[in-house]
Amino acid sequence: MMRPARDFFRWGAQRRMLVAIMAMLVLGLLSGHWIFFGSSLEITPENFSECNGGNTVVHVTWEVGRRYSRPISIYVNNLGSTPQLWYTGDSKGVQDTGEWMRDGTSLILMDAKGREITKRTLESTDCPGAPVASATAPRPASAD
Secondary structure, X not given: OOOOHHHHHHOOHHHHHHHHHHHHHHXXXXXXXOHHHOOEEEEEOOEEEHHHOOEEOOEEEEEOOOOOOOOEEEEEEOOOOOOEEEEEEOOEEEEEOOOOXXXXXXXXXXXXXXXXXXXXXXXXXXXXXXXXXXXXXXXXXXXO
């Protein structure tokens, strides 16, 4: 049996607080951000077209909550290589990369204890009108 909404206000303060906290956690998980820990790492663009070349500059914004030890570090990880340190310093900032970001490059935000806080990976999109690789071999021309 469903209770009317007005019953919510008859609950004790602890029960209302528990429901509010659970709702905030669910919203945080659904949004894909851990806003409750106050940490974020955003890259712009998140994806790019390879029509103008294989590398691009990415605008990076980060903010780390009090829960994590400082200073923070941002590492660059290209597929198949060891992560390289790109930034160490303040827990909040904005910076552009050089023109070395490419498809599959990840930026990893870490705290002073080496704990990964979050990670973002740049993805590329195909060029419009680019030839698509065929899964079958081309047929030889007929001898007619």
